[in-house]
Amino acid sequence: MKPIIRFHDVSYTYHLPNGQSIPALQHVHLTIYPGEFVALMGANGSGKSTLVRLINALFVPTEGTVCVHQWNTRERRYWKDIRRTVAMVFQDPQSQIVGSTVEEDVAFGPRNLGLPQSVVRQRVEWALRTVGMWDLRQRLPFQLSAGQAQRVALAGAIAMKPEVLILDEATAMLDPAGRQTILSLLKHLNTLGMTVVLVTHFPEEASQAQRLIVLHRGTVVADDVPTRVFVRSERLAEWGIAAPVPGQIARRLHTKMPCISPAILDVRTLTRALEECLITSPRQSLSNPSPRPSRVGQARSTFIKTRDLWHVYMAQTPLEVTALRGVTLTVQRGASVGLMGTTGSGKSTLMQHLNGLLFPHRGEVWIDGQEIRQWQDRLPALRRTVAMLFQRAEDQLFERFVGDDVAAGLRSLRLPREILRERVRWAMETVGLEFEAYKDRPVYSLSGGEKRKVALAGVLVLEPQGVILDEPTVGLDPRSRQDLMMYLEKWHTRGDVTLIYSSHSPEEIAHMTDQIVIMQNGVVAISGETHEVLYDVERIKALGLEVPVVVELVLGLRSRGIPLRGNPITMNEFVNTITRFFRGRG
Amino acid sequence: MENVEFLRRVIIGIYLPTNSWLHRLDVRAKLFVFLVGTGYATFVSSLRAQGVFLIWVLMLMHTARVPWRFAWNGLKAALPFLFAFGVLDLLFAPSSPKGVICTPWWTLGSWHLTNCAVETVGLLFLRFTVLMLWTSLLTITTTVVELGRGLEWYLSPLNRWGIPGYEVSLILALTFRFVPTFALEAERLVKSQMARGIDLGEGGRWRFWRRVRAMMPMLIPFFLMALRRAEEMAEAMEARGFIGVTDTAAAENLLPQKGGVRHEC
Numbered sequence: 001m002k003p004i005i006r007f008h009d010v011s012y013t014y015h016l017p018n019g020q021s022i023p024a025l026q027h028v029h030l031t032i033y034p035g036e037f038v039a040l041m042g043a044n045g046s047g048k049s050t051l052v053r054l055i056n057a058l059f060v061p062t063e064g065t066v067c068v069h070q071w072n073t074r075e076r077r078y079w080k081d082i083r084r085t086v087a088m089v090f091q092d093p094q095s096q097i098v099g100s101t102v103e104e105d106v107a108f109g110p111r112n113l114g115l116p117q118s119v120v121r122q123r124v125e126w127a128l129r130t131v132g133m134w135d136l137r138q139r140l141p142f143q144l145s146a147g148q149a150q151r152v153a154l155a156g157a158i159a160m161k162p163e164v165l166i167l168d169e170a171t172a173m174l175d176p177a178g179r180q181t182i183l184s185l186l187k188h189l190n191t192l193g194m195t196v197v198l199v200t201h202f203p204e205e206a207s208q209a210q211r212l213i214v215l216h217r218g219t220v221v222a223d224d225v226p227t228r229v230f231v232r233s234e235r236l237a238e239w240g241i242a243a244p245v246p247g248q249i250a251r252r253l254h255t256k257m258p259c260i261s262p263a264i265l266d267v268r269t270l271t272r273a274l275e276e277c278l279i280t281s282p283r284q285s286l287s288n289p290s291p292r293p294s295r296v297g298q299a300r301s302t303f304i305k306t307r308d309l310w311h312v313y314m315a316q317t318p319l320e321v322t323a324l325r326g327v328t329l330t331v332q333r334g335a336s337v338g339l340m341g342t343t344g345s346g347k348s349t350l351m352q353h354l355n356g357l358l359f360p361h362r363g364e365v366w367i368d369g370q371e372i373r374q375w376q377d378r379l380p381a382l383r384r385t386v387a388m389l390f391q392r393a394e395d396q397l398f399e400r401f402v403g404d405d406v407a408a409g410l411r412s413l414r415l416p417r418e419i420l421r422e423r424v425r426w427a428m429e430t431v432g433l434e435f436e437a438y439k440d441r442p443v444y445s446l447s448g449g450e451k452r453k454v455a456l457a458g459v460l461v462l463e464p465q466g467v468i469l470d471e472p473t474v475g476l477d478p479r480s481r482q483d484l485m486m487y488l489e490k491w492h493t494r495g496d497v498t499l500i501y502s503s504h505s506p507e508e509i510a511h512m513t514d515q516i517v518i519m520q521n522g523v524v525a526i527s528g529e530t531h532e533v534l535y536d537v538e539r540i541k542a543l544g545l546e547v548p549v550v551v552e553l554v555l556g557l558r559s560r561g562i563p564l565r566g567n568p569i570t571m572n573e574f575v576n577t578i579t580r581f582f583r584g585r586g
Numbered sequence: 587m588e589n590v591e592f593l594r595r596v597i598i599g600i601y602l603p604t605n606s607w608l609h610r611l612d613v614r615a616k617l618f619v620f621l622v623g624t625g626y627a628t629f630v631s632s633l634r635a636q637g638v639f640l641i642w643v644l645m646l647m648h649t650a651r652v653p654w655r656f657a658w659n660g661l662k663a664a665l666p667f668l669f670a671f672g673v674l675d676l677l678f679a680p681s682s683p684k685g686v687i688c689t690p691w692w693t694l695g696s697w698h699l700t701n702c703a704v705e706t707v708g709l710l711f712l713r714f715t716v717l718m719l720w721t722s723l724l725t726i727t728t729t730v731v732e733l734g735r736g737l738e739w740y741l742s743p744l745n746r747w748g749i750p751g752y753e754v755s756l757i758l759a760l761t762f763r764f765v766p767t768f769a770l771e772a773e774r775l776v777k778s779q780m781a782r783g784i785d786l787g788e789g790g791r792w793r794f795w796r797r798v799r800a801m802m803p804m805l806i807p808f809f810l811m812a813l814r815r816a817e818e819m820a821e822a823m824e825a826r827g828f829i830g831v832t833d834t835a836a837a838e839n840l841l842p843q844k845g846g847v848r849h850e851c
Contacts, residue, residue, distance in 0.1 A: 058821055067851035079829060088825040094767060095815050096822035098760070100601040100729035108731070112827035138603050142593070142766055156826060314594050316655040318602055357777050358589050370712040384783035398807045409782035454594070459782050468781075 002069075004164060004195055005032040005086075010064035012050050024050040026218045032197070037190045039206035039226065040199045042215035043240025044448055044477045048199045051215065052166045056086040056460030059090070068164075078307035090172040091475075093149030094141065102152050103137040103146070109160040117265070120321070125265060127159035131185060143319065145344040147178030154185060164195040172475050175342045175504045177544030182308065183208060184469050201215070201477050203230065203244040207265060213442040214239055230379065231263040234573055242478035245507065245549040246270045249571055256579045267549060271556035277560055278582060300332040301477065302465060303368060303498050309347050310362035323349040325522040326363065331498060333465075338509035338530060339502035340543045341519035347502050348391070351468050351521065354500065355386040368465065380412065386466035386498075387459045391474055394451030397458075402446070404429075406457045427461035428454075428559055432487045449480030454483070465499035473508065506548045510534060510569035518543060550574040590780075592773040597722040599765030601729050608727040612712040613736035621722050625718045633705060634740030636712040643719050650727050657719060669715060672707045725762045734759035756828075764815070771811050775804055 007030035014022045023048045032038060042048050053059040054066050057073040068085055087109070090096050099105030106127050111122040128134040128505070131151040136144070144152065150170060157165060166179045167186070170315075171179040183205060190196050198209060206212050207226040214222035214229060214237045215250065222229045230236070230243045233251055242248070243265065250264040256502055257275040264270045311324040324346050331337055331354075341347050352358040353365050356372060356379050357382065365372040368385055375382045386410070390396060399405035407424050415423070425435040431453040443451065452472070459467060472488070485508065486571035492512065501512050509516065509530065516533040518526040520543050526533055537547050550571060554564050568574040603609070608616070611680075647657060664847060676699065688700035737755030745751050780786055786800045 053821075056825055058824060065851065070851045072851045080827060083825060083827045088822075090818065090822055090825075092818060094816035098819070098823060098826075100730055100763065101603065104729050104731050108823075108828075109826035111731075112829075140601060140603075142770065144605055153822075160827065313591065316653075317594065317659065318604070318653055318656060319600075352777070352781075355781060357781055379780075380783045380785040381782055387783065388778075388781035390774065390778040390781060394779060395811060396775050398779070398803050408779075409784055412783070412785050462783055495658070 001033050003031045004034045004069060004140070006030070006065075006067040007051075007054070008065045008067070010054065010061045010066055012047075012054065012059060013062045022330075025054075028218075028220055029397075030220065030223075032164075032195065032212070034195055034384055035190070035193055036211060037186070037196045038198070039203070039212045039214065040197060040242045041203075041206055041210035041212065041239075042481055046215040046240070047218040049168055052088065052197060052199055053536075055164070055166060056088055057082045071138065080113075084160055084166040085162055086166060087157035087160050088166040088168065089150070089157050091169045091172055093144075093153050093173070095144060096153050096156070097141040097149065099120075100140065102139050102141075103138070105141070105152060106137075106155045106159050109156055113160060117173075123161065124155075125462060127155040130158065130188075131155045132181075140319070143321075145178075145342075147174050147181065147343055150174060150178065150182060151185075157222065158194075159190065162194070163453045164197065165189060166197045166199070168199045169201065171202065171205065175544065176546045177342055177353040179205070182586045197573045199321070203242050203247075207244055214241060216240075227263075227265055230265055233262065239255075240477055240479040245571075246553075249549065249574065252571070252575050253578060256575075257582055267552050267556070271553055271560070274553070274557055274578065275560050275562060278557075278578075284356050286576070300328055300334055302366075303333040303335075304331040305329070305366040306353065306360075306363065307366075308363040309350070309353060309357060309360050309365060311346075311353065311360050313362065315351075323522055324353075324360075325524070327519075327524055329517060329524060331466075331500065331528070334496045334498055335515055336492065336499040336501065336513045338513035338516045339500060339519065340504070340506075340509060340516060340545055341525075345519040346522040347519050348470055351470055351500060351502065354468060355388050356382045357388065384409065384462045385464055386468065387462050388453075388457055388468040389459045389470060389472055390469045393446060393455035397443050397451060397454060400442055401439070401455050402441050402443055403435075405443060405454055406461050409458055409462050423461050423463070424457075427457040430460055430487065430491050431457045432483065433457065447480075449476055449483065452476065452480070452484065453487075464479055464497065466500065468500045470502050471504070473503065473505070488512065504545075506534060506546050506551075510548045510550070516547065531569050534569050535567050590773060590777055592769040593766055594659055595663035596766050596769045597657060598718070599725050599762040600722075602652065602656075602726045603802075606650040606727065608646065608723075613732045614739050615729055616724065616728060617733075617736045620720070623720055624717065625712055627720060631709060632710055636709060636716060640712060640716050640719075643716060643723065647723055650723065652723070654772055657722070660722060661715060661718065663831065664714065664718065666763040667778065669710055672711065675707050676703055687702065688766070729812075730759045730763045731756075733762070753828075760819070764812075767773065767815065768812060771815070772804075772808055775807055775811070776801070779804065 007028050007504070009020065010025060011023065014024055016022065040048050050059060054073065057079050060074050066073045067496060068082045069083055073082060083326055088277040097105050098108050102310050103124060103334065106118050106124045110123045115123070126132065128137055133148065133151050133155060136148065141149065141483065153170070165186070170358065171182050174182065179202070179509070186196050186198065187208070198205065202324045202356045207230065209226055212224065212226040212229045213220060216497055221235070221239060222458055223231070230247055233243065238245055243251070246267050247265040249547065250260055250270055251262045253260045254262040257277055260273050266274055306327055306329045309324055310322070311319045311329040313323055325345070327350055339347050339351065349358065352365065353360060356367070356375055359372060367375065367382060393465050397405045399408060403424055406427055408421060410420060410423065424439070428438060432451055433450065443454065446454065456472065473484055476484065491510065501509070503509055513530050516527065516530050517524055518533070526536065526539060534547050534551050537551065540547050548569055550568055550573070555569060557564055566577060623639070627636065630636065648790050686702060688702040690698040692699040719764055734752070734756040738751045741751035741755055743748070776786060
């Protein structure tokens with residue numbers, strides 16, 4: 001078979017205005033054949049985005065040659081053909097929608113190809129029906145949820161009937177259900193013969209591909225079947241990518257239970273291996289699982305309370321949306337509450353009510369013993385009592401130097417210099433930024449993960465009684481994600497701060513919180529203690545969310561007659577439960 | 587207590603698919619009337635004429651099924667600015683322009699409040715209101731791509747001098763498409779600062795100057811965001827077969843290679 005994409009000794013170098021040059025790709029050789037489903041992984045800055053932009057001639061190599069069919073991307077006269085052949089979906093759906101309505105946007109590509117109006121109309125209908133957005137074709141771009149918008153972007157790409165479809169971290173900003181939808185669409189398109197190149201940080205997505213390419217510092221370090229790449233554990237950490245969660249668990253168990261192969265990557269195989277391992281060992285007394293240390297039971301006072309809270313966006317316009325429809329909720333002082341729900345379920349809106357960024361259209365919000373209307377003249381003070389970190393907060397840093405930005409929230413307090421300095425130092429070191437090394441660095445010189453930490457320090461520096469974190473790890477690569485989680489956990493176990501934490505990752509929620517509130521369609525659908533709620537698998541999945549892999553393992557083992565007790569939800573708890581059980585029998 | 591919701595204050599650049607006769611009207615005709623109307627509102631300096639024009643715009647809005655509330659929300663956002671300009675005008679504008687006889691109504695030292703000054707301020711008010719509603723009427727009833735095609739038709743004679751009509755028109759039309767996006771982004775930016783206790787002069791409706799001063803540092807991240815958005819949009823458009831006027835990143839490496847053997851495909 002003739003290859004569809006060929007990289008011959010390709011290098012790409014970025015030239016900065018100050019004369020510096022940064023090599024993004026170095027001597028890459030690569031061949032992709034028609035009909036392949038290729039996943040591309042690598043830490044931030046490893047060259048993934050550059051590589052895919054070289055495929056469709058958005059970039060042209062500094063050295064070497066990129067071919068699409070017989071077309072050299074260096075030759076401008078082929079660009080139209082190349083872009084008709086290779087379509088691309090980007091990370092942020094809102095900045096790739098050109099049209100005023102869904103329908104008009106999907107037609108943009110086919111129109112650029114100069115197709116006749118009737119063909120354009122056919123293509124638009126086919127594309128929108130394929131992604132399941134035909135009924136919403138009259139919607140405006142900003143009325144769509146992230147998942148819907150990304151489906152529109154996908155429709156816009158496939159409406160050009162490309163042979164190759166590239167997704168550049170196109171699922172990073174979606175919830176689990178949205179990611180699942182996109183992934184099944186990709187598989188469907190792949191069976192129709194479309195070549196798919198999927199850039200992702202999620203190992204679960206990459207393992208669905210036939211082939212996984214790993215980039216590390218601009219070179220291809222692995223190119224193989226995903227399962228074979230993921231078992232090369234010793235290298236994964238160096239490359240800054242993660243193995244699927246079942247794989248991580250298997251590897252940790254292997255050190256204590258040699259009967260578990262460290263090469264296992266999926267839940268089903270791991271369940272079976274655990275079953276055999278636990279059953280074949282001679283039966284002895286069962287040990288009691290240690291109860292999960294819970295802070296919920298202790299008597300505490302109410303810190304935040306909402307009663308029948310309603311909120312309407314774009315009120316009294318034709319674009320009105322009701323985001324909250326009667327939320328009643330109590331958060332105890334010192335609790336840590338996980339907030340889950342699909343995009344558009346009202347999480348962000350709810351969180352912004354809890355520190356006076358938004359005000360209810362109906363209902364009440366009580367914070368620290370006072371109704372929101374009583375806070376009216378002291379709103380900055382309220383927001384220092386309960387501070388919030390927005391999604392992708394690194395985009396919102398506004399001072400030039402790191403230290404100044406962290407201190408910005410304290411400025412109006414007019415603290416003495418020394419105290420200010422100490423608090424900034426404490427906040428920066430809490431998130432793992434060494435004070436002396438970072439305080440005078442310009443914000444723009446930091447990496448994405450470091451900027452996110454600066455933003456977090458800017459919230460912690462207020463020493464608030466409550467902290468609200470809106471998807472604090474979204475969009476980070478596994479390495480920065482783990483790093484941030486580590487510091488967050490350290491900070492949280494030390495203090496007695498009320499934490500409200502939203503995330504789409506059930507693993508993170510299990511790790512960080514004691515209680516869970518799950519939102520759906522503007523109301524609270526499920527709430528309770530984390531280790532109980534996360535075992536309500538059917539209801540959670542029905543809401544389009546996921547449970548931790550650990551929970552699936554425990555339930556699988558129980559259904560096979562292995563009486564694991566306690567409800568472990570984190571990897572640590574699970575490994576402890578299993579090894580104790582194993583030793584109890586072995 | 588008022589919610590921070592910038593998008594609710596934006597009426598320019600939002601397309602409302604109410605499917606009225608104005609939506610269906612040929613975009614070239616719409617653009618022609620729009621240009622004539624804009625010229626009229628800009629250059630005619632009679633209170634009565636502006637008033638008549640305003641009534642006409644309001645009638646058009648009504649037949650385009652634009653809810654009054656929607657238009658009013660957009661105007662309300664501009665009121666503090668208009669008041670500020672109006673007051674400055676009353677204080678410092680010449681109370682009687684040359685060759686016009688004005689009646690002083692009220693005198694304080696050397697400062698007179700005359701009927702001319704009041705008329706000037708009234709005109710400013712009316713003109714601004716009319717232009718704002720007039721522009722939003724165009725974008726409420728016309729999609730970006732339609733607008734681009736209309737402009738293209740008018741710009742097509744320029745093709746002769748090598749100016750690409752389609753590309754230029756689409757870029758002009760996209761300017762409107764970005765207004766709501768920028769409003770949303772600006773809102774996020776402002777809120778995320780407020781969320782860590784930074785006082786941006788909320789509350790008091792008339793703490794206008796304080797608010798402006800507090801917002802100044804936000805301009806840098808706002809422009810960075812705008813540039814990033816524009817760049818992302820340009821990339822996404824190119825990837826969908828739009829070969830732009832000037833090419834972005836690809837341009838510099840198009841020249842013959844520096845060293846190395848050219849590999850044929």
